[in-house]
Amino acid sequence: MKWLKVNTVLLVAVLSFWASFSQADTQFRVIVDASGSMLISDPDKLTSEALRLISSLAPEKKASLGIWLFGEKPRVLLPEDIINKANKAKLASYVDSYVTQDVGTDLEAIIRLLLETPDSGDLSPEVTRHWILVTDGMVDISLDDAVNKASRDRILNELTEKLEARGIHLHSISMTGYTDKALLESLSLRTNAIYTEVALPEDLLDAFERIFTQASPSDELPFDGNRFLVDDSIEELTLLVFHENNSTQPIILQPNDITLPLVNKQNVSVSVSDHYTLVTVLDPAAGEWQVNNVDIARSSVRVMTDLSAQATSIAPVIFENEAFSSAVGLFQSDSIIKDDAVLTLVDVTQTLRRLSGETEEAVFTQEMRRTSGQFEQQIEGIIEPGNYELVSVVDGQTFSRQLSQYFTVHPAIEFSGSHPGDNLVSFVAKPVNLKLNVLRSNIKLEFSYNNGTTKTEEMPLIGQGHWEKILPVSPNERMKVRAQLMAMTQAGLRFDYWTPYWHVYREGDNPPVVGQGEQMFADTLLAPVASSNDSVQAMSVAPSISVVDDAQDSPDVLAEANGADADESKVDKTENEADKLSAQEWTLYVILNVGAIFIIGAGVLLYRRMKKNKSIERDDLDDV
Numbered sequence: 001m002k003w004l005k006v007n008t009v010l011l012v013a014v015l016s017f018w019a020s021f022s023q024a025d026t027q028f029r030v031i032v033d034a035s036g037s038m039l040i041s042d043p044d045k046l047t048s049e050a051l052r053l054i055s056s057l058a059p060e061k062k063a064s065l066g067i068w069l070f071g072e073k074p075r076v077l078l079p080e081d082i083i084n085k086a087n088k089a090k091l092a093s094y095v096d097s098y099v100t101q102d103v104g105t106d107l108e109a110i111i112r113l114l115l116e117t118p119d120s121g122d123l124s125p126e127v128t129r130h131w132i133l134v135t136d137g138m139v140d141i142s143l144d145d146a147v148n149k150a151s152r153d154r155i156l157n158e159l160t161e162k163l164e165a166r167g168i169h170l171h172s173i174s175m176t177g178y179t180d181k182a183l184l185e186s187l188s189l190r191t192n193a194i195y196t197e198v199a200l201p202e203d204l205l206d207a208f209e210r211i212f213t214q215a216s217p218s219d220e221l222p223f224d225g226n227r228f229l230v231d232d233s234i235e236e237l238t239l240l241v242f243h244e245n246n247s248t249q250p251i252i253l254q255p256n257d258i259t260l261p262l263v264n265k266q267n268v269s270v271s272v273s274d275h276y277t278l279v280t281v282l283d284p285a286a287g288e289w290q291v292n293n294v295d296i297a298r299s300s301v302r303v304m305t306d307l308s309a310q311a312t313s314i315a316p317v318i319f320e321n322e323a324f325s326s327a328v329g330l331f332q333s334d335s336i337i338k339d340d341a342v343l344t345l346v347d348v349t350q351t352l353r354r355l356s357g358e359t360e361e362a363v364f365t366q367e368m369r370r371t372s373g374q375f376e377q378q379i380e381g382i383i384e385p386g387n388y389e390l391v392s393v394v395d396g397q398t399f400s401r402q403l404s405q406y407f408t409v410h411p412a413i414e415f416s417g418s419h420p421g422d423n424l425v426s427f428v429a430k431p432v433n434l435k436l437n438v439l440r441s442n443i444k445l446e447f448s449y450n451n452g453t454t455k456t457e458e459m460p461l462i463g464q465g466h467w468e469k470i471l472p473v474s475p476n477e478r479m480k481v482r483a484q485l486m487a488m489t490q491a492g493l494r495f496d497y498w499t500p501y502w503h504v505y506r507e508g509d510n511p512p513v514v515g516q517g518e519q520m521f522a523d524t525l526l527a528p529v530a531s532s533n534d535s536v537q538a539m540s541v542a543p544s545i546s547v548v549d550d551a552q553d554s555p556d557v558l559a560e561a562n563g564a565d566a567d568e569s570k571v572d573k574t575e576n577e578a579d580k581l582s583a584q585e586w587t588l589y590v591i592l593n594v595g596a597i598f599i600i601g602a603g604v605l606l607y608r609r610m611k612k613n614k615s616i617e618r619d620d621l622d623d624v
Contacts, residue, residue: 070110071102255287321381338373
């Protein structure tokens with residue numbers, strides 16, 4: 001009996017171990033805009049291809065996938081489940097048949113629905129959650145702008161806080177330039193995700209591929225032109241190639257110069273779509289492979305191997321001017337290789353690329369230094385915001401590996417100015433990501449004036465959420481204002497960041513104007529001032545004559561007196577308004593009146609001369 005209990009305990013332990021080993025460790029939930037405008041933004045339904053792509057890339061039983069549509073109302077397109085062959089087939093039939101004809105975009109409702117929807121499938125307790133939002137619009141649930149704004153505010157505050165608390169990465173993809181970029185970018189930045197603006201529908205496939213790579217990094221093989229080298233340690237390779245359309249078939253040459261047939265068979269799995277082809281090969285032949293008729297710059301080769309390269313993770317959001325380090329190690333069966341005899345034959349090179357639409361700009365390429373059995377590099381602060389890719393290429397002479405890491409560079413704070421009322425201006429700085437340690441960071445405001453002087457003031461921290469400074473502006477005062485952030489991250493890393501300038505100007509007693517860019521103030525100063533004599537036109541007030549009884553004022557007399565007082569107050573008010581005229585308006589007023597007097601005088605002289613001439617003519621006529 002005792003042995004039976006022991007065996008039962010051991011069996012349960014083994015089953016628990018294998019169950020945890022087979023659990024999915026990544027959750028993908030895709031939210032697709034089903035409004036009618038998507039027919040214009042995505043006429044060829046590249047969104048459907050992107051959905052099939054992410055299900056094809058994800059290893060079976062290692063990830064879950066669910067798809068929701070939203071417009072006027074949220075709804076399920078594909079219920080969430082573990083990715084397998086049956087679900088991939090179901091997905092293919094579902095995504096080609098959904099209709100985009102809704103007339104609204106209720107983003108709040110779909111996010112709230114997904115937050116309330118429990119996980120489906122056997123997910124690991126350490127599952128990472130990646131949600132992908134594809135839209136071409138903005139919050140549009142009512143004709144009343146106030147209703148739309150209230151919904152937008154709830155998304156940015158209540159719902160985003162819930163996403164942050166649950167560790168959900170909400171990647172957002174903007175299909176047009178008409179989307180609410182500020183909203184989508186804030187959602188992604190605050191949830192440590194990627195925000196992407198898609199210039200062309202075809203770029204949607206690249207955006208999904210990058211999101212998948214960030215969610216599920218793996219070893220890759222680098223391309224040398226249109227060739228890549230497969231070594232003996234490669235157990236499986238997955239080749240993803242992009243092409244223009246389905247009529248262009250990629251040609252894959254094996255090391256024996258025999259073309260690989262693009263058909264499913266025992267060791268080959270093929271997924272063909274209009275704009276991409278995905279081929280998975282088990283136990284691929286060692287040697288040099290070649291690919292033709294594809295866009296090599298957008299293609300990739302993922303591999304499974306026991307000789308792998310691994311890099312230290314990079315935060316999804318890097319702050320502007322924040323330095324970070326990168327290290328790459330070589331592993332054999334999950335054990336790091338520290339043998340100098342091996343590592344001296346290895347070179348590791350890193351290339352940083354800035355991604356901007358269809359273009360990629362190489363920022364630098366540099367060889368990493370070898371220290372303590374790994375290769376390291378310190379990357380100083382990046383000052384240009386945007387999406388970046390850090391590519392590490394390992395050259396071991398007889399083998400090669402490539403690692404791709406994607407991240408976003410963005411200012412640590414959003415700094416803005418406004419006019420709250422009267423003669424006041426307000427400056428507010430808000431953190432864009434919880435990685436910034438607000439309590440251990442400080443902000444100073446720098447004021448630059450026209451006379452060349454500058455001064456700095458501390459910006460107070462309001463609670464634990466943001467910094468704010470409100471100050472008065474004197475008449476005719478003009479200045480530039482920027483903020484210096486002396487930041488510390490939650491990891492204890494320090495860096496400084498200067499915001500762009502904001503400009504403040506107050507003309508006379510008018511309210512101050514706050515904005516970015518000096519052109520706005522030039523336009524304000526050069527704008528013609530509407531001036532009219534109506535504002536200073538004399539008012540005709542009828543005289544009030546009344547007989548007042550010494551004992552008691554008559555009600556009628558009081559009414560007339562009050563009316564006279566009211567008229568006098570109007571005159572006083574008009575005179576006060578006239579006193580407030582600017583020097584420019586007074587000059588114009590004087591010129592107009594002098595001109596009028598001159599014209600009247602000239603008219604009188606002309607009239608007298610004409611009258612005199614007529615008198616002379618009449619005298620001459622009488623003489624005749």
